[in-house]
Structures are given as structure tokens and as C-alpha cells.
Amino acid sequence: MPEDTRVGEPIRVMIVDDQEPVRVGIGLMIRRDKGMLVSLEAENGQQALDRLARAAKLGIALPDVVLMDVRMPVMDGIEATARIAGAYPRVSVLVLTTYDEDDYAFGALDAGASGFLLKDVRAVQLRDAIRAVAAGDAVLTPRITREMLKRGVRRAEQGxxxxxxxxxxxxxxxxxxxxxxxxxxxxxxxxxxxxxxxxxxxxxxxxxxxxxxxxxxxxxxxxxxxxxxxxx
Missing domain, CATH: 1.10.10.10 (Winged helix-like DNA-binding domain superfamily/Winged helix DNA-binding domain)
Structure with missing residues (x-):
């Protein structure tokens, strides 16, 4: 996860979603903020990894934050998040989904995501979340946080x-x-x-x-x- 933000430079964002209208809509919300830009897009997890690898090979600046869908063909967002976290530790992943289900949230967080938001989030909230994750914060809904901690404490009772x-x-x-x-x-x-x-x-x-x-x-x-x- 990034430790610092580049003073005066926009936050680079990658959008990964298998639905083009969703990518367009999210892109419009991001581009309304002069402090952000959409640097890459992909329609599934594998394509996201391929484009990140190509950017790294060519010396192109990687995104600061990846907005990652969960349910996608070829490679889903959970596996893609795990691979990005392993290969690009300074790239933060913020998971966006229409499914308010704990398993997706815990899967994303265990894989290395820095946050979990529903796709019906308002534009201002989305941009605030991007800024927070780029600055090294975590972004979680209160309900998910409570349940995550509750499950974690239960597991700690062993050994x-x-x-x-x-x-x-x-x-x-x-x-x-x-x-x-x-x-x-x-x-x-x-x-x-x-x-x-x-x-x-x-x-x-x-x-x-x-x-x-x-x-x-x-x-x-x-x-x-x-x-x-x-x-x-």
C-alpha cells in the first residue's frame, strides 16, 4: 500500500469491471476530480494483470489505486487482488461490488484489498475512498469491520x-x-x-x-x- 502521495500529482486509478457501462460511469465520477485520473482499464482480472505487467515492463507509471469488481469471467476480482498484492505491493486495491455479502468482503480483504465498497456508493464517497486508500488508509463499511473483527477474535482462541x-x-x-x-x-x-x-x-x-x-x-x-x- 502506498506510504505517501506525490505532492501536486493526480492519483492514478485503474478500473477493472467486465461491464463497459460500469467502467464508463465510474470513470466519469473519477474524472470530475482534477486530483485524479483514470490511467488504465480492464474487463477482467487476467486482463488487469496483463496490463499492469505491460506498464511495468515499459516503465509506465502504475496506478496508485485499482477499483476492482468481484464477479468477472476469466479471473475474478479476489484472485486478481491477491496477485496484485503479491506482485505490486505499492498498488492499493479497492473492491467494488453490487453484492453486499460477507464472503466477498472477507475474501477481498484476505487477498490484500485495502477496502470494500458497494457500487451504489455516491461519487463523493468513492473519490474520498480513493484518496484514503492512496494515502494508506483502509476503507470498510462499519458492519463489515465489526464482523471481520469478530471472526478474527474467534480464530485467535486457538493455540x-x-x-x-x-x-x-x-x-x-x-x-x-x-x-x-x-x-x-x-x-x-x-x-x-x-x-x-x-x-x-x-x-x-x-x-x-x-x-x-x-x-x-x-x-x-x-x-x-x-x-x-x-x-x-
């Missing part, structure tokens, strides 16, 4: 997982644990900065350190681990 995770978090400084607690509560970098009366850039750096020191993939995984460890 020594709880103590292993607690040991990881003990490596953090007091301020880092404080920030991790707020991340686990679902707060964005800006909200954490306001709560602690510090600069958002300081929060961003702290989250980066937390992920590096705990070996967590992203703030979603860190949030689940925090609750699994019983740190809250």
Missing part, C-alpha cells in the same frame, strides 16, 4: 496465537501502541492525528513503522491482529 501476537505488539513503543489501537478502532490517519493532536504525516510514518516492526501486510491485518491479541 498460542494470542500470545504470539501480544509479543509482537509489545515490541512497539507506547505511542505506537496507542496509534495501533486507534487503527484497530477503524480511524483514518487524519482522524488519529486529530485525536492525538499531531500531524497526519506523523501518523502515516508511525503506521509504516508499526507494519514493519510487526510484519503485518497492511492496517487491516494489523487491526484484526490487535483484536485477536486482546489488546483492546
Amino acid at each position: 498460542s496465537e494470542r500470545e504470539r501476537l501480544r509479543a509482537l505488539f509489545r515490541r512497539l513503543t507506547k505511542r505506537e501502541r496507542e496509534i495501533c489501537s486507534l487503527v484497530a478502532d477503524g480511524l483514518s490517519n487524519a482522524e488519529i492525528a486529530e485525536r492525538l493532536v499531531i500531524q497526519p504525516a506523523s501518523v502515516k510514518r508511525a503506521v509504516t513503522r508499526i507494519l514493519a516492526r510487526t510484519g503485518m501486510r497492511d492496517r487491516v491485518q494489523a487491526a484484526v491482529a490487535w483484536h485477536k491479541a486482546g489488546m483492546s
Whole structure:
């Protein structure tokens, strides 16, 4: 997930959806914001991977955020998300679907997605979500967040997982644990900065350190681990 946004440059977005009218509609919403541009499009997961690989080979700037549909032919959005997360760790994936079903959300998040939104999201909300994900935040609906954490805590009851995770978090400084607690509560970098009366850039750096020191993939995984460890 990107740690920083390029000052003065637009956020590059890739749209992956098998329905052309959907791609056109999403593109129109994005292009209304001068701080964003649609850099790539694809109609399924495999085509998305092919176009990312070609861009990387040619030295073309990769998208900062991929808007990923779930149900697509050839390769679905869950598998494509997992492959993008593995091959392009600085490219964030925001999953968009018409299906408000937990399995899709958990599948996308487990695969490495930074957020999950329904396609009926309003244009302003979509653009806000793109900006948040590009800045390194996670974007989840409150219901999905609650259920995700509930499932995560249940899984932590097995074996020594709880103590292993607690040991990881003990490596953090007091301020880092404080920030991790707020991340686990679902707060964005800006909200954490306001709560602690510090600069958002300081929060961003702290989250980066937390992920590096705990070996967590992203703030979603860190949030689940925090609750699994019983740190809250």
C-alpha cells in the first residue's frame, strides 16, 4: 500500500469491471476530480494483470489505486487482488461490488484489498475512498469491520496465537501502541492525528513503522491482529 502521495500529482486509478457501462460511469465520477485520473482499464482480472505487467515492463507509471469488481469471467476480482498484492505491493486495491455479502468482503480483504465498497456508493464517497486508500488508509463499511473483527477474535482462541501476537505488539513503543489501537478502532490517519493532536504525516510514518516492526501486510491485518491479541 502506498506510504505517501506525490505532492501536486493526480492519483492514478485503474478500473477493472467486465461491464463497459460500469467502467464508463465510474470513470466519469473519477474524472470530475482534477486530483485524479483514470490511467488504465480492464474487463477482467487476467486482463488487469496483463496490463499492469505491460506498464511495468515499459516503465509506465502504475496506478496508485485499482477499483476492482468481484464477479468477472476469466479471473475474478479476489484472485486478481491477491496477485496484485503479491506482485505490486505499492498498488492499493479497492473492491467494488453490487453484492453486499460477507464472503466477498472477507475474501477481498484476505487477498490484500485495502477496502470494500458497494457500487451504489455516491461519487463523493468513492473519490474520498480513493484518496484514503492512496494515502494508506483502509476503507470498510462499519458492519463489515465489526464482523471481520469478530471472526478474527474467534480464530485467535486457538493455540498460542494470542500470545504470539501480544509479543509482537509489545515490541512497539507506547505511542505506537496507542496509534495501533486507534487503527484497530477503524480511524483514518487524519482522524488519529486529530485525536492525538499531531500531524497526519506523523501518523502515516508511525503506521509504516508499526507494519514493519510487526510484519503485518497492511492496517487491516494489523487491526484484526490487535483484536485477536486482546489488546483492546
